[in-house]
Amino acid sequence: MKFREKLIRFGLGRYGTDELYYALFALCLILFLVAALTRSYLFSVLQLMPLFLMVFRSFSRNIHARRRENAVFLRIWNPIKSWFVLQKDRIRDRKTARYRVCPKCRAMIKLPVKKGKHTVPCPKCGKRFETRIF
Ligand SMILES: [Zn+2]
Numbered sequence: 001m002k003f004r005e006k007l008i009r010f011g012l013g014r015y016g017t018d019e020l021y022y023a024l025f026a027l028c029l030i031l032f033l034v035a036a037l038t039r040s041y042l043f044s045v046l047q048l049m050p051l052f053l054m055v056f057r058s059f060s061r062n063i064h065a066r067r068r069e070n071a072v073f074l075r076i077w078n079p080i081k082s083w084f085v086l087q088k089d090r091i092r093d094r095k096t097a098r099y100r101v102c103p104k105c106r107a108m109i110k111l112p113v114k115k116g117k118h119t120v121p122c123p124k125c126g127k128r129f130e131t132r133i134f
Contacts, residue, residue: 014059015066020073021058024050100131 007030035043038071060066086108097110102122109122114133121128 019072
């Protein structure tokens with residue numbers, strides 16, 4: 001059997017990569033940098049833990065367990081990621097738009113910059129609420 005076929009057969013049924021894999025990779029890089037900058041033995045050892053988890057998870061055949069782990073990770077990670085995306089959008093749109101939260105459904109609403117007090121309908125739940133744009 002050729003090496004290529006052996007490699008393909010080895011990869012069959014394995015979990016592979018997901019968002020948690022990339023997060024562990026980022027954590028590994030951060031720990032590597034900290035270990036390099038501080039020349040700390042502790043961080044040199046700590047950086048191996050996410051690396052071990054990455055390899056273990058990507059070669060695992062227990063796909064359901066790995067998907068559950070990734071779902072738990074995404075429940076924590078997605079709100080954090082959304083917050084950063086919102087901050088990026090706020091900076092990008094700082095001259096043309098203001099962002100307000102609907103008091104009823106907590107949806108984020110993008111409003112054009114028109115100074116003064118306005119009554120705004122929420123596009124998600126339909127509730128009208130007052131807001132002030134400076
Ligand atoms: Zn609403």
